[in-house]
Amino acid sequence: MEDAFIINQMKYTPVFCIFFIFFNCNRKEDFPKVKFDSKNINIGDLKYGKTKSFNITLRNIGINDLIVKKIQPSCKCVVIESKDNLIISPNKTREFTFEYHGIEYGNSDESIVFYLNTEQEFYFVNVHTKVVK
Numbered sequence: 001m002e003d004a005f006i007i008n009q010m011k012y013t014p015v016f017c018i019f020f021i022f023f024n025c026n027r028k029e030d031f032p033k034v035k036f037d038s039k040n041i042n043i044g045d046l047k048y049g050k051t052k053s054f055n056i057t058l059r060n061i062g063i064n065d066l067i068v069k070k071i072q073p074s075c076k077c078v079v080i081e082s083k084d085n086l087i088i089s090p091n092k093t094r095e096f097t098f099e100y101h102g103i104e105y106g107n108s109d110e111s112i113v114f115y116l117n118t119e120q121e122f123y124f125v126n127v128h129t130k131v132v133k
Contacts, residue, residue, distance in 0.1 A: 031119040032090075033062035042128045046102040053081070056112065056125055057095045060088040068094075070115040077101045078110050078127060102131040 037057040046052050060066035066088040071080055081097040088094045098112070112125045 030064060031062065032060055032064045032066040032117060034066055034116055034118055034123070035059045035061050036123065036125065039124065040126050040128070043100055044129065045132050046100060046129050048102050048105060048131050048133060051099045051101050052129070053097055053099050054127070055095050055097050057093055058088060058114070059093045060090050062118075063090050065089055065117075067117040068114060069117065070113075071096065072113045072115070073098070074111045074113075077103050077108070078112060098127075100127065100129055102129070105131050105133070 035058070037059075041054055041056070043052050043054050058066070058068070068086040068088070071083065073080070077100060079099045079101065081099060100110075107130050108128070110127045112127065114123045114125065115121060116123065
């Protein structure tokens with residue numbers, strides 16, 4: 001009778017292991033956490049045909065490595081200068097430098113999307129400028 005109980009319990013062991021692994025691998029507290037220095041950047045007036053550099057700083061405030069999977073500006077007028085060092089250790093910061101190219105006159109609102117390994121998969125940073133003569 002005791003042998004039948006043990007055999008019966010063994011049938012459910014794989015199911016329990018899969019259940020345990022699934023629910024423990026995706027815990028909220030395991031995801032890295034990010035803090036941006038600012039999500040709205042105003043770089044001011046920019047003369048047509050000129051460029052202006054600006055920085056966006058990310059801080060990993062979690063306990064696991066923060067991985068920057070992809071950085072995608074909304075237009076060709078915003079260019080990232082360096083894509084090196086895309087892993088940010090816990091309690092560390094990384095500054096990304098961008099160049100804004102004044103290629104169209106007038107007010108311009110662009111965005112830069114950061115794809116990360118955080119619970120929220122992507123974040124928008126808005127960049128505003130006015131291209132003048």
